[in-house]
Amino acid sequence: MTPGELVDVIANALRECVAAGTIAVTVEELPSAPVVERPKNPEHGDYATNVAMQLAKAAKTNPRVIAAALADQLAGTPGIAGVEIAGPGFLNIRIEASAQGVLARDVVEAADNYGRSDTLAGQRFNVEFISANPTGPLHLGHTRWAAVGDAIASVLDAAGADVDREFYINDRGVQMDLFGASIMAAANGQDVPENGYRGAYIADLAAEVVAADPDIRQLPSDEQSIAFREAGYRLQLKQQQETLNSFHTYFDSWFSERSLHADGGVERALEKLREQGHVYTEDGAVWLRTTDFGDDKDRVLIKANSDLTYFASDCAYYVNKRDRGFTTCLYLLGADHHGYVNRLKAVAACAGDDPAKTIEVLIGQLVKTMRDGKEVKLSKRAGEIVTLTDLVDEVGVDAARYTLIRYPADSPLTLDLGLLVKRSNDNPVYYVQYAHARISSVLRNAAELGLNWRDGDIAFDPALLATDREGELLRAIGDFPRVVASAAELREPHRVARYLEDLATAYHRFYDTCRVLPRGDEPVEALHVSRLWLCAATRQTLSNGLTMLGVSAPERM
């Protein structure tokens, strides 16, 4: 019996208690999904529920009285071995080994689908993340979202949502012009322009552009700057794309800001906002009255000099996303953008949407990087950049991704690069991967012994998976769907990582005390076969979880 099934069993039992009058509340006061948790203390049973305490107030009785009524109702339910009332009114429930053990077979048969659900079915998410300017390499600040954003998208997908990963290319505006001018200056051996870009990569880009087009330097200054900008843009964007590919982060679309301007998207969006009646002109500029919807101040769309603001692009981009049919636009932004939250929501409201439904902004706190106890500053100006590529070169994709994903994105994170490299073998990712490799090894050995656990003569018998360690492992496996669903709902993929660590621990503990394969001349028995099913189920769950995080599940280590 899985926790999900147990929830249903308890919910039914509660309704029957109410019908029989043994619990004095109305059906409406019952929780639709009573909380079922796994107690830390094994003496408290396999599962526990606090529903009696929650109903005590409505029923105006002692929680233990309610717990007793529920316990009577649950006793005798197939699969339930025992029910005890404990403490202030907890109900501790024990599951029969056979009812718990069938999960091993269910998981193996579900295969890649184990853990998937339809809790978010019907929702279309646009998950936008990174969205760096194409004016430099991706650095560690982008890396956190490269890993976490991708994992959020995967987790949403596992929960049944329709998900697009999108990278918004800020390929328009002053920064792009500065970028072009900086490359041109480097190519011609001139000083870096004011506020321009420094760093070795600018010189590298300049050299590459000139190598591909030696005549570029003959162009008049204005044209040359644009030519360098466009050539540098193509190279830099390509490099970003390759970097992300190497980091196993793949986007469904690379959305160009320029395209919004080229195809009239900006005009259409402005028109839409006008129709909704939130646009006005003042001091020669055109404004959006975002203060109608909780923003601190109104925002300029078109400056007095008739230039469009970046904010105008933001509005057009939002309208464009909605036109493409996305029900929820997820923006994954850095902490330095938190001031945008209210104005983005105001944009949605100005466009006639309910921002509570269509916009969701997740703010990722900054990653502070240390090396040997000293802070490493990320400074494009100074040219000292810890790039995503550097990180991957140092610690590998799996370790880098996993390390970034296992912490919630909304808490500040300190990474010591030196430590990360030095202790790479102690990184939790290897602990989880090792469990997967270890199981793979056991299954390989079984195959070499000619032991056909899956459809051989000796049948799987769930009742044989009856030791404490086997029970722990089964319950850990059984938690996976709930963990994935809550990770999706809360947009917190770190829960999956932490869960995998717990699952790996449960497996290692099981392995330590439960012999799986027959040794020496021992005959193959149902216990061996049943434990192999349990191993296979564990491996499948580990693999599904790691895949969701974009981390590989190795057969050997």
Add this chain to the structure above:
RNA sequence: GCCCCGGUAGCUCAGUCGGAUAGAGCGACCCCCUCCUAAGGGGUAGGCCAGGUGUUCGAUUCACCUCCGGGGCACCA
């Protein structure tokens, strides 16, 4: 000044709607391989959950205040 995030073991951090004795990894110390991967398992030490007030059967969790860190306030992009 206003807004956002954080303060939990020596270090880095978990701990959805309030629950039983606050957890993990690393670091320290001690055990466990004639047998399926020891990148493993078991154990010891280490805590005023920043501080205060309130809400209640019960607060690390919720509310308010204070202190300490990080980030943000543009007709910049």
